[in-house]
Amino acid sequence: MPANLTAQYHKAEAAYRQAETPEEELECLQWMLREIPKHKGTDKLQADLKSKIARLRSELTKQSKAAQRPSHRIPKQGAGRIVLLGAPNVGKSSLLAAVTRARPEIAPYPFTTQAPQPGMMLYEDCPMQLIDLPPVTADFIDPHTVGLVRGADLVLLMIDLANDNLIEDTQAVLDRFRAGKTRLGRESGLDEADVGVSYSQTLVLLNKVDAPGASDRQAILDEFLPLPYDRLEISATVGTGLEDLRRIAFERLGVVRVYTKHPKEKEPDRSKPFTIRRGESLVEVAEQVHRDMARTLKSARVWGSAVHPGTIVKPDYQPVDGDVVELHAG
Structure with a gap:
């Protein structure tokens, strides 16, 4: 039997994906449970929601008894939230500086960005929040990065076409998210088979397209690590493709x-x-x-x-x- 989920349920589901705290997650899950049609076609989904609510309540009880870690919570602004994701030195901070008024530290060594850095990117008269995330490697991912990716309206997965190790570095980022409940996808939404699994709409940015040998590295990437996402070629330093990026981001947000x-x-x-x-x-x-x-x-x-x-x-x-x-x- 089809679930026939209502517009209000989908609205609650979207809010759940973008929840930034466990308390907000719990509130949205309860909202989803209230709005879900009650019939045999939704029995499993109702059970999953109830299980998730019970587990989250238990986690919140434990957290209230423990010391809280410092938070990097960033207030939402603009027409939507976009995050920059990638390995070290792919050019995320350079892009943030190129399309917003933010002035992040930019340096040719890894982990220059140690905390999420926000800015506002304009498309015509529409501001969109753009957040530069700390880099991801096979050995490290900042715990706040996963939550920001989960709640993002659009993820920009940056790849460095000047890097001979771009396949290994990109694979490390992909593996980090494939192993968890927050995953990259062509569209945003929850997994119908497991409401705990969330997909975030992803667009690949092939940065430093002006670098010597960039076309050869792109061909190698396509052959050995074909990606299931749409992509755009850019250069954050020269400015290639940045106006297209603003337009495409606006269109992807559905604003x-x-x-x-x-x-x-x-x-x-x-x-x-x-x-x-x-x-x-x-x-x-x-x-x-x-x-x-x-x-x-x-x-x-x-x-x-x-x-x-x-x-x-x-x-x-x-x-x-x-x-x-x-x-x-x-």
Whole structure:
């Protein structure tokens, strides 16, 4: 029997993937259990959720009795969270400096980045959070890295085309995640057979494409370590492919920019768009304007590519990128 999972369940599932603390994970799992349809087709999934909740409660009880480790928690900002993942010296910090205003330490020796470093990358008028993660090797992975990869909307797996050991270094990163519950994938989501296994959408960045011998190393990579992810060739230092990176990252996040207009004004406010995910409705826009407006929203007028100018729509209308909306609450 098919599960027929609801939109609210998928919303709870997405929140669970992006939870940053065990307490947030527990809250989201309980939300998922409340929203899951109760029939034979979901019996196993319900049992998995209950088991996960019980295990997490037990872990939280133990943690409350033990000293807590220092946290590298980074507040979420922008339209989505993107993380830079890779082996030492692949150019993650150089890329962060090239596409954001962040100024990380950049040096030609391993482990320059010892803690997650955030910045904001712009695509047109849409900011996206970009986080440089500590490097991953066969012998080391920072414990916070896994959580940040798990909660990311997009993982940028960087590979250094100037490195003769790129196959071994990349394999070490892949092996680290294949061995755990947080894994790299073509799309983000939970494993239906095990709700504890989470996949994070991944795009490969082939960095230093301008380096001597880069094309030969790329051919070797394709032959001996073919990767199941889409990829983009870039050079963080020269700037090759960086504008494409901004655009592709925006598209991968599934972001929809919505601009609001006051009923008494002729022109919309285009200084800063509200951002929602593709498939979300005007209710999510109203929530960002004001919590009470989401509860009392009755209708809206919309100007955009998918409707006639000034069309009156209901709260369940799903905006498209660039829509101008005039919200009416009652």
